[in-house]
Amino acid sequence: MTQIRKIGIVISGASGSILALSALRILADLPNTESHLIVTEGGQRTLELELEPEEVSEIPYLSEKVNEEQDLAASIASGSNALDAMIILPCSIRTLSAIAYGQTDRLSIRAADVMLKERRPLVLAVRESPLHSGHLQSMQQVTQMGGIIAPPVPAYYLKPQTIEEIALQNAARVLNLAGCNVQQQLVRWER
Numbered sequence: 001m002t003q004i005r006k007i008g009i010v011i012s013g014a015s016g017s018i019l020a021l022s023a024l025r026i027l028a029d030l031p032n033t034e035s036h037l038i039v040t041e042g043g044q045r046t047l048e049l050e051l052e053p054e055e056v057s058e059i060p061y062l063s064e065k066v067n068e069e070q071d072l073a074a075s076i077a078s079g080s081n082a083l084d085a086m087i088i089l090p091c092s093i094r095t096l097s098a099i100a101y102g103q104t105d106r107l108s109i110r111a112a113d114v115m116l117k118e119r120r121p122l123v124l125a126v127r128e129s130p131l132h133s134g135h136l137q138s139m140q141q142v143t144q145m146g147g148i149i150a151p152p153v154p155a156y157y158l159k160p161q162t163i164e165e166i167a168l169q170n171a172a173r174v175l176n177l178a179g180c181n182v183q184q185q186l187v188r189w190e191r
């Protein structure tokens with residue numbers, strides 16, 4: 001029987017909703033892969049501010065399972081049914097800090113905590129600048145617990161021409177870090 005990989009995707013309230021849309025579109029086309037979505041309250045607000053209404057409406061249809069942020073009884077809240085990998089894209093400082101300090105009163109944070117305790121890949125595309133020492137300490141804390149901090153910075157050397165191109169590059173890199181087979185979407189530097 002073919003093994004289906006379950007990839008969690010959390011859209012939190014940092015800027016960069018287009019990154020999440022791009023990642024979900026890639027995941028929807030990947031064979032033997034399911035995406036399990038959580039949109040935080042802040043994430044919903046930034047989606048509506050940054051994307052076109054039809055793009056916001058497309059998001060839930062790209063996922064096999066949409067979870068409610070308040071539903072701490074969802075299957076992915078349990079280590080017995082952990083996801084294969086989870087990405088937080090974009091990741092706000094609030095969500096980063098809650099993961100760093102185990103504030104598991106919301107599903108996104110509980111599911112991320114489960115990934116860390118079960119030693120499974122957790123990638124946080126933290127988007128904020130500049131950073132103060134509290135932000136850096138939270139990043140260090142999550143890194144020491146096994147998470148991967150991967151801020152969505154453009155690969156300028158690839159000379160992207162559009163925001164969509166930058167988003168695709170970032171989304172593919174984050175998915176690659178989570179162990180997804182995105183060789184087709186990954187643009188590599190070659191000389």
Ligand SMILES: Cc1cc2nc3c(=O)[nH]c(=O)nc-3n(C[C@H](O)[C@H](O)[C@H](O)COP(=O)(O)O)c2cc1C
Nearest residue numbers: 012013014015040042043049092093094095127128
């Ligand atoms: C348009 C917009 C852009 C934002 N961009 C960022 C950002 O880039 N990074 C960040 O940490 N917070 C950003 N915020 C603030 C977060 O949305 C806010 O802290 C929120 O409480 C995060 O909650 P969440 O982590 O539960 O999604 C932004 C808010 C808005 C409305």
